[in-house]
Amino acid sequence: MKFLNRTSYNKQLQKNRRDTEMKLSSYSFMTEDELFALLSARQTGLTSEEALNRQGESGKNVITTGKKNTVLHRLREAVINPFNVILLVIAVITYFTDVVASSKPDYLTVIIIISLVLLSSLVAFVQDWRSNAAAEKLSKMISNNADVWRDGKLISIFMDEIVPGDIVRLSAGDMLPADIRFLTTKDTFIAQAALTGESNPVEKFSISKNKPEDGLTDLTNLGFTGSNVISGSATAVVLATGNDTYLGSMAKSLSGDRAKTSFERGVDSISHLLIRMMLVMVPVVFIINGFAKGDWPNAFLFAISIAVGLTPEMLPVIMTSTLAKGAVSMSKHKxxxxxxxxxxxxxxxxxxxxxxxxxxxEDKIVLEKYMNLHGEDDTRVLRHAYLNSYFQTGLKNLIDLAIINRASENGLESILEKYSRIDEIPFDFSRRRMSVVLTDKSGKRQLITKGAVEEIASISSFVEMNGQIVPMDEETRRMALSTYDKYNAEGLRMIAVAQKNNVPGSGAFSVTDEQDMVLIGFVGFLDPxxxxxxxxxxxxxxxxxxxxxxxxxxxxxxxxxxxxxxxxxxxxxxxxxxxxxxxxxxxxxxxxxxxxxxxxxxxxxxxxxxxxxxxxxxxxxxxxxxxxxxxxxxxxxxxxxxxxxxxxxxxxxxxxKKDLMVLEEGVIEGRRTFGNIMKYIKMAASGNFGNMISVIAASIFLPFLPMLPVQILTQNLLCDFAQMGIPFDSVDKEYMKKPRKWETHSIKSFMSYMGPLSSVFDILCFAVMWWVIGANTMDKSPLFQCGWFVFGTVSQVLVIYMIRTAKIPFLQSKPSAPLFLSTLVITTAALITGFTDFSIGLDMYRLPPRFVVWLAIILAGYLLCVQLVKKIYVHRHGEWM
Missing domain, CATH: 3.40.50.1000 (HAD superfamily/HAD-like)
Known part of the structure; x- marks a missing residue:
């Protein structure tokens, strides 16, 4: 049934895509009048009221894919995950063993397991909600705009406010805000590799010469969301927005796998390592306990519980909240x-x-010099550069603005009244120049070009010297370039200016007209x-x-x-x-x-x-x-x-803020975020490895289980909650001094040191419980289990302080307040549980007061040994985390 539903879904997607293609294709072959009538559009654009009404009908210009990020969807994601499924399976089995098949029904274990599922799900949901809220808030701080005609004026609006029928203006660097049909174009080249895979940009025209059987993306008068303008300029009418666009019709089928980032690859490598540990551990523990105790159902439950205990179910929560915390902190640094x-x-x-x-x-370019080919100040050169910059309709960059500002300071604005623009040849990065064609009141046509010196020199056949136009030969070329080299070496950004008068009287102008130019001089800019x-x-x-x-x-x-x-x-x-x-x-x-x-x-x-x-x-x-x-x-x-x-x-x-100092602060925050993630991963991996050794040893030598499933699950959740403060923890300055990469080898090395060390003290705890406290019979197994439960929980919580820094904790490196609070609460909860009647709720016996002394001795020995091993590890490997 699922396969049939999926097939039907794919067929519907294909049908929607075909319908969209046919609709857009039909727009290509309509006359402009027919198109405007169908879209209720006009050259002067929509009114604000019309645009608002249309947005109410068509919605925001946003493509949505897959499942929406609703509260219900996030709640389902928080509850339904592999770890919770395992817990629920254990709850079902426990229900049959402790309630249905028992002469004295006991609901407590089932209630605790269900509570654990609800509690962990609630934490995951809250953290995910907070992370999403932070991400949405940050995304609203940046936006892309589009230039549209509204109420007869050209204004800039957010792209998601574009509606069908809008008239948009496009220039180099713009993204196409919707699916459009071009009304005017000028050397308009569009990159549409995201849709077609074509590496080369394609030229678009206002008049199509295509045939109805041509493919949609081959239609030369249509442009599509997901494309961007490489060069040239254009005006266009919006045909479709949001999910009604060509890209929108493909969005759901395109929202599959993408290349993984280094972060995702790192998380995968850690996950695979932990899963391999679990796959080895579970059958070993199951077989050992099954043969040793002869109770295969309990052995199975215990093995499954160990699997849950070995799996850091809070890893996604810790990482998401750490990254979200990092993102919010970085936003404070702009x-x-x-x-x-x-x-x-x-x-x-x-x-x-x-x-x-x-x-x-400084990103504040100032026009410092305008000179002829001899390097002498020449207002005529500034005048030509001014006409070029003012009349071009493409992207006015800092150079254009600097020219316009300097011309205004020199009182040249009045010359604009004498000229009008006939045409232009926009800038692109292969030619590295741009041209405008102007006519004055006498009808004289003039082509003015400015651009990179080498490129302008290559299209110039003449130079202007001492008021005379002479052919460019080797000598005049060398003299002109020596002027350029002189000021370029002084740090001025040099732009060449050329012009010619013998311009064709009619027809469209193109790159081929940029030849036999007269090089007249240079403008030099200072960008301190x-x-x-x-x-x-x-x-x-x-x-x-x-x-x-x-x-x-x-x-x-x-x-x-x-x-x-x-x-x-x-x-x-x-x-x-x-x-x-x-x-x-x-x-x-x-x-x-x-x-x-x-x-x-x-x-x-x-x-x-x-x-x-x-x-x-x-x-x-x-x-x-x-x-x-x-x-x-x-x-x-x-x-x-x-x-x-x-x-x-x-x-x-x-x-x-366009500043490298801002970047440096972001780099440090990125490393702080990564450092906190690594703290959790190394603690989880080494703790799990140590637990593997301890459980196998206990399974071999003890006549009973060292802990019951519900006790393991409770301990695991308590330890995870203790680590909820890690995203807010500080990181040593020394750690942030160099770049950090995901290294599974480093984690394995860390495990090989810290895992066996924790097992040594687990076994010491076993010995104290067996020989000192006297929990050495089946009847007293709940007392033994309580002792290891308390020691295991408290030791895993306190070792956070040792692992989080290469220094001496508290004295040389202080934890953050949230981390201190989370660990304090869990440590207190574990001690209260073990030394009061709360232990009965977890099928344990209350610990005697004299165990407090032994607990303190074992914990102190463990933490001191961790500090000693830390020094050995750093000496051998050069780093701790």
């Missing part, structure tokens, strides 16, 4: 975590690749280094993070800035060098080079791969379109809230 698992990767990062602009520099950058890089270095700069800027500017902020500039590799290197050469270079300049987006991605190939955990920090591929490739992508949409969407970590 660091927003989009995926909780990225926190651990953040702390593991040992190489930070970063762009230069805005990270190492941040005061905090040098100390931030130094601090990151002290914490084991190497900073590597990957920039598209020229060598001169990169060297100047990086030299001032403390980046190693002994070796500099350019994009041209990278292009001529094979992978082996690049891997060798990456080991020693911290500065890469004039890189293209694909080259940035390639350098990140090179660092990963030699075993580094790489973070990449960027905020531009040219950073998207490197952000996606990095182990942890880092962007800023002011970044372009595609950069923010790709990143795992969003900084609300």
């Amino acid at each position: 660091v927003i975590v989009r995926t909780l698992g990225a926190i651990q990767t953040f702390g593991e990062m040992d190489v930070l690749c970063t762009d230069k602009t805005g990270t190492l520099t 280094p941040k005061d905090s950058a040098k100390s931030a890089i130094s601090t990151l270095r002290e914490h084991g993070v190497r900073t590597v700069v990957l920039t598209g800027d020229s060598e001169g500017v990169a060297l100047k800035v990086c030299g001032k902020v403390g980046v190693n500039t002994a070796s500099l590799i350019t994009g041209r060098d990278v292009e001529h290197m094979d992978d082996a050469q690049l891997l060798k270079t990456a080991k020693s080079c911290d500065l890469f300049a004039k890189l293209s987006p694909s080259q940035k991605e390639r350098v990140v791969k090179a660092f990963q190939a030699v075993g580094h955990t790489v973070g990449y920090m960027g905020d531009g379109i040219n950073d998207a591929s490197a952000l996606r490739q990095a182990d942890v992508g880092i962007s800023v809230d002011s970044a372009v949409d595609i950069a923010k969407e790709t990143a795992d970590i969003i900084l609300l």
